[in-house]
Amino acid sequence: MKLPALPLFHRIAGHPVIVLGAGEAAMAKRRLVERAGGIVYDDLAQGLDAGARLAFVAHDDPQACAGDAARARAGGALVNVVDQPAQCDFTTxxxxxxxxxxxxxxxxxxxxxxxxxxxxxxxxxxPQGLGTLARALFAARGALRARWPDAAERRRALDHALGEGGALDPMVAHDDEAVTRWLEGGARDGESGFHTITLRSEDPEDLTLREARLLGMADVLVAGADVPPAILARARADARRVRENEGGLEGLVVALVRPEGG
Incomplete structure (x- = not known):
């Protein structure tokens, strides 16, 4: 079974990236790198000398791919071998x-x-204007910190506003002043306290919308070993996880339990 990957966004603008190969697959990777502002090197040695840490290998010959991939790794680069996921350190x-x-x-x-x-x-x-909302939130960072100095409280307030039907619902078009209007006219603290979700099945699709929202926003997750992984996957990846209620847990705490006899 393939191990899970860690999704990352890698800034390459102005940095060297190796792209090897002469066919359409190589050209597609070249366009991808150039779109992100990277400097393409089509010579492995020159690219490594320039400090490249990413390499795309797209030869038609599998042996040439394996050889260049090994050399690129030996030079310190992460490698993507096109159409060969088992040989990739990263995928696009x-x-x-x-x-x-x-x-x-x-x-x-x-x-x-x-x-x-x-x-x-x-x-x-x-919405096409989703970026407008992102830029407005970026511009309001100072005001958000002033309103909610505690980072966890600030995140919960934003969760409330950005949730489905919230004042800043990202699935709805917003103008440049949406965040300012929210801050000035009705921004609320986010949800906190202890909430219990009694699971009806092992299928996360059986969670209600409210339950799924609480799970996705929880600061602390209380879940025994019998809670299905598919349910746990719906929670924040960085949420604190404990086996039982330890007392004194702060923020939005969500306990997942199975019904007795379930």
Missing amino acids: PSLIDRNPVLIAVGTGGASAGLAKHVRLRLERVL
């Missing part, structure tokens, strides 16, 4: 660009076509 997702919001859809190299069609569906529902 399908992208939705709502500058500065960038959404990546990846399948770990399993199917670029699947990633593309998921992206196309998402493109239809994400």
